[in-house]
Amino acid sequence: MRTAYAIAEREIRSYFASPIGWIVLGAFMALVGWFFWAAIAYAGIGEMRMWFSNTTIVLIILLPALTMRLLAEERQRGTIEILMTSPVTDTQAVLGKFLGAWGFYCVMLLMTLQFPITLTRLATPDRGPFYSGYLGMALFGGTFIAVGLLISAMTRNQVVAYVGTLFVLLFLWLLSWAGSGDAWWQTLLTYISVPSHLDSFAKGMIDTRDVFFYLSFIGGMLFLTVRALAAWKWR
């Protein structure tokens, strides 16, 4: 775990040292800030549920920019040769990369805490959905980052990694639309749709089934990433 933590720490520092980290952070704050203030100013909405939903769209566009470099850049620059000849297991490397990107994403989320704090100053909203909503957003972002990490492990081209991740995330998002109905396959599509599990968190509920879904989804993606890394070394 100490090794994974060292890798994660390097990743977070690297985001802050590179333009891409600041661009993603700046674009994220501009877009979600606009969603927040527009909801108050134009619709008079004094709660965060709509904001959480809108933020998922922003994450579909921005999170692939965070994940595209994770392993693709290492392969492109050859730095993976130094990393993988160190006493680091594939699992530690993948976990470190994931925690690094997820850590930076959590920093992005922390910067949005100003919105619920502002709401509590302006009115007296129920704080429960704030806490559960942020937990849901942390888990939700984790699934997107895990997908991006897997795709980044499958190519050495960062543009391919970005476009591939964007496509898969859009697909996962659209599944919730296709799954609106009572047929068994629609229920299945709704279940595997990542955003649909965020609803209960946004409403103020922490459903262990949703927590389990997100954690198992992340675990599955990380497992596949470890396998992809091992398969690449065998080629």
Add this chain to the structure above:
Amino acid sequence: MVEVNGLTKYYGAYAAIEDVTFRVEPGEILGFLGPNAAGKTTTMRIITGFMPPTAGTATVDGFDITGDSVAARRRLGYLPEQVPLYEDMSVREYLAFCARVRGVGRSSVPASVDRAMASTRITEYADSLIFKLSKGYRQRVGIAQALVHEPAVLILDEPTVGLDPRQIIEVRELIKGLRGDHTVILSTHILPEVQMVCDRVVIISDGTIVAIDTPEALTARIQQTQQVRIEVRGPEMPLLEALKGLPGVQEVSAERVEDGVFRCLIVSDRSQDLREGAAALVIQRGWGLRELGTMALSLEDVYMRLTSEAPVDEPHGEDR
């Protein structure tokens, strides 16, 4: 310290290396020599655990690189040919990161980093961002990262490529200084580097090992004849006739250096050392002896002979 047995790697149907076997003793510097695409980097990448072999085994300090990979890699320091570095970090940050992922305790990291920077003479650039460094200093950072956790075995792939002459000498001195404390495998195509730095040489060609020995023994093994060069002031024809009369002489040739002075090359059986006989002959005849020496095959000649079909007819080598 490092044992490689029957290492084979196929990329599809193409065999990059086949049945590569050698051993490196503790504290030894082993030169790994071969033309481009001979299989040097593939062998190094397998020994460092970067890629698995198709067949065969490699052990580092007794730990199998595939079966007990993490333990084996903990004992390794590796400098790849391209020296890939995280350019957005400072030298100190980068080395600290390398130390941490290689198991150096958090409290020992600063001392390990300082030691690695001091031994590669990059301390004054400790807080510089890596992307601002010149190629020579980046190479030093690459060597420092390989040394930072004080590994028992160092694997250096072309460590002096792209450096200026002064930097090359410094890096060679640094590598020589590692003898005894570290076991070093040095991949290079620079033949003088091998002669200057290495205890033994492995020559690889087309994915198979063609020779393993000390540079001197390799030269002796390949050299079939002895060649003596002698420069004499005297008459050309009598000189040639007299030299041809020495025991075991196969061939004598002469070239004119200046008026009345000839440089002769005497080829004889390897067992015959003609130097004393030739010198006595020239003095006995009253001719002037200006220069005398043997012509040895250089490692370059040996390398060319072992890695190509074309025979090397004549030594280019140095006088001894």
